[in-house]
Amino acid sequence: MGMRLRTAFVASLGLLLLVNGIVLAGVYWNRELPAESVVTLSERELSVSFGRHGAGGHDSVTLSLSYRRPSQDGEFFISAKQMQALGFRAEPDEMACDVMRTQRLSPREVLLVIEVDGPAYQRELDIAEKAYTQAAQRLKNSPRNESRKNAYETAERELEYERHRSSRAFVVDVGVDQEQLRERYSDSKRYAIVRATANPSVRELEKKQGKQESRCVHYAQASAMVRHIHVPRELRDQFLREDSITKHARHSVSNAKPFVAEIAFGKRLEPWLHSVKLQKQ
Amino acid sequence: MGTVNRSDAQQRADEIGIFNRELGRLEVAGVLHLTEEQRRNVHQYQERLLNGYLESFDIDRTSRTRHLSLGMRVATLLGALALAASLFFLVEQFWGGFSATAQVIVLIAVSVVTCCLTFILRKHDSSGYFCKLAAMVAFTSFVLNVVLLGDIFNITPSAKAFLPWAAYGLLLAYACNSRLLLVMGLGCAVVFAASGLGSLGGSTWEAFVERPETFLLPALIVFFLPACFSQYRYDGFSAVYQVVGLLGVFVPVLCLAYWGEASYLQFSSEFIEGAYQIGGFLLAAAVIWLGIHKECSDVLNVGVGFFVVFLFVKMVDLLWGVLPNYLFFLVLGGCAVLVLLLLRRLRNRSSRLYGGA
Numbered sequence: 001m002g003m004r005l006r007t008a009f010v011a012s013l014g015l016l017l018l019v020n021g022i023v024l025a026g027v028y029w030n031r032e033l034p035a036e037s038v039v040t041l042s043e044r045e046l047s048v049s050f051g052r053h054g055a056g057g058h059d060s061v062t063l064s065l066s067y068r069r070p071s072q073d074g075e076f077f078i079s080a081k082q083m084q085a086l087g088f089r090a091e092p093d094e095m096a097c098d099v100m101r102t103q104r105l106s107p108r109e110v111l112l113v114i115e116v117d118g119p120a121y122q123r124e125l126d127i128a129e130k131a132y133t134q135a136a137q138r139l140k141n142s143p144r145n146e147s148r149k150n151a152y153e154t155a156e157r158e159l160e161y162e163r164h165r166s167s168r169a170f171v172v173d174v175g176v177d178q179e180q181l182r183e184r185y186s187d188s189k190r191y192a193i194v195r196a197t198a199n200p201s202v203r204e205l206e207k208k209q210g211k212q213e214s215r216c217v218h219y220a221q222a223s224a225m226v227r228h229i230h231v232p233r234e235l236r237d238q239f240l241r242e243d244s245i246t247k248h249a250r251h252s253v254s255n256a257k258p259f260v261a262e263i264a265f266g267k268r269l270e271p272w273l274h275s276v277k278l279q280k281q
Numbered sequence: 282m283g284t285v286n287r288s289d290a291q292q293r294a295d296e297i298g299i300f301n302r303e304l305g306r307l308e309v310a311g312v313l314h315l316t317e318e319q320r321r322n323v324h325q326y327q328e329r330l331l332n333g334y335l336e337s338f339d340i341d342r343t344s345r346t347r348h349l350s351l352g353m354r355v356a357t358l359l360g361a362l363a364l365a366a367s368l369f370f371l372v373e374q375f376w377g378g379f380s381a382t383a384q385v386i387v388l389i390a391v392s393v394v395t396c397c398l399t400f401i402l403r404k405h406d407s408s409g410y411f412c413k414l415a416a417m418v419a420f421t422s423f424v425l426n427v428v429l430l431g432d433i434f435n436i437t438p439s440a441k442a443f444l445p446w447a448a449y450g451l452l453l454a455y456a457c458n459s460r461l462l463l464v465m466g467l468g469c470a471v472v473f474a475a476s477g478l479g480s481l482g483g484s485t486w487e488a489f490v491e492r493p494e495t496f497l498l499p500a501l502i503v504f505f506l507p508a509c510f511s512q513y514r515y516d517g518f519s520a521v522y523q524v525v526g527l528l529g530v531f532v533p534v535l536c537l538a539y540w541g542e543a544s545y546l547q548f549s550s551e552f553i554e555g556a557y558q559i560g561g562f563l564l565a566a567a568v569i570w571l572g573i574h575k576e577c578s579d580v581l582n583v584g585v586g587f588f589v590v591f592l593f594v595k596m597v598d599l600l601w602g603v604l605p606n607y608l609f610f611l612v613l614g615g616c617a618v619l620v621l622l623l624l625r626r627l628r629n630r631s632s633r634l635y636g637g638a
Binding site: 230 | 397434436437483
């Protein structure tokens with residue numbers, strides 16, 4: 001091998017090993033205990049996806065965290081005022097759409113605080129219970145009214161769904177300073193901080209009477225950067241047991257049996273599945 | 282002039298063939314007659330030269346070997362794609378059966394083994410076809426290695442992966458003289474740089490996808506690199522740099538010409554689109570001029586190609602739906618004839634200028 005070729009070989013091999021070393025060192029550092037947060041979630045917050053690779057290949061399982069926004073937080077995930085605090089050059093108030101559309105904002109990295117089975121969920125449950133009680137009262141006053149009967153049934157279904165099926169994970173805050181957020185939400189078993197991308201957008205408001213010009217407002221949507229959590233082989237077998245899922249459900253988001261999983265978020269806020277336990281129905 | 286790359290060696294071999302054929306015709310016509318000794322000297326010199334080229338560059342001495350070489354190049358490309366796909370599906374087939382530790386070991390081992398295999402083949406395979414094939418598989422393995430590590434450990438996606446991919450692609454490209462890997466290496470480098478520029482103001486790494494202007498500077502740097510670092514020893518590398526650089530400029534300009542919202546400029550979309558449409562035509566014309574002036578056919582072809590694309594898209598934008606279909610295509614055909622006439626005029630002028638050279 002010539003000198004030049006030998007140098008290229010050593011450089012290539014060195015590059016391969018260096019990159020793998022850096023990646024694995026990063027993973028080790030992220031997963032060093034204690035974790036930044038460890039939250040206990042169930043099939044209500046984690047949707048399970050199954051995949052089968054090739055004919056006769058092995059199954060793979062991934063989990064996706066589904067979270068909600070408190071219904072009282074208003075129309076926008078992140079409002080224009082919040083956007084400014086996150087570093088966007090967004091206009092805090094409504095403006096003429098023509099002007100606003102020339103201010104093209106780029107997506108930014110933000111941190112979401114996700115609360116699990118906390119006050120935000122309790123408030124949603126209260127709202128559903130209140131709606132149910134009101135619907136029941138109205139139906140009691142006029143039991144033959146068809147629309148009231150329908151409203152009662154809907155409220156009952158929604159309460160049932162809120163109690164037993166809907167996700168109890170809520171985005172309760174958004175920021176850019178991890179330390180500040182952790183200080184504000186110190187319970188690391190209830191509040192997880194996750195990295196997310198905030199995508200800015202412009203919404204046209206309804207025209208007010210007598211106004212010719214259309215007015216717009218900035219807002220942003222946020223979605224977690226790591227969308228899927230890999231289930232390692234050691235823990236995957238629990239999901240794949242014949243009695244845990246129906247065969248029909250295997251190749252799509254499943255109707256998995258109830259389970260409880262501990263998801264840990266490390267120093268780089270990257271998640272991993274810490275433990276999982278199937279529950280009897 | 283000393284011969285240093287395969288293209289030059291091939292060109293010289295072709296010229297020797299042309300010279301010998303013309304010499305035969307001149308002798309038949311009685312215009313020229315070489316003595317036996319002169320003929321022997323010329324023949325010996327040519328044989329020495331051609332054998333040297335054959336040994337160093339695996340050139341094609343006849344049109345038959347040239348056709349076979351072309352077939353081998355196609356087979357190399359298809360083989361590389363097939364082997365890379367095979368590797369991907371092999372990993373996918375058995376992937377779920379491995380523990381996380383075994384998965385990591387398999388990923389690193391496959392990358393290292395394919396890298397070693399590439400360099401072993403590089404040493405023993407004088408034609409270079411097998412080595413290029415192995416290099417493509419090695420590159421794919423490394424890409425798969427990094428992507429799957431990210432998948433196993435739920436690593437936050439970032440553009441940082443493009444930097445080692447670019448470095449590895451370029452290392453393999455230069456080691457194996459592979460233009461395809463050079464394209465991939467440069468592509469990864471441009472994406473990495475564009476992402477870096479796009480995230481300068483605090484934006485996320487993938488923001489560059491919606492900001493075509495971030496590609497312009499890295500692509501221009503790629504275009505001008507061969508002017509700073511001579512690629513003469515590497516067959517066709519200079520053209521690859523120029524073509525990748527030009528595509529990196531033309532494609533974003535074409536996007537911005539009809540997608541003004543994606544621009545960083547704080548003007549109305551209509552103004553930005555109009556400016557980029559005019560800019561696109563001027564740029565294509567400038568590139569055509571540069572290609573003719575520097576006698577660089579690849580640059581010229583990219584310039585002509587994009588001039589036609591800009592013209593076609595603009596005509597669709599203006600006339601489609603306004604004119605009946607037959608008239609639209611008639612106008613389009615007329616424009617193609619105009620471009621042909623313009624290019625012929627340029628060619629004739631060029632022939633007059635450089636005809637004696």
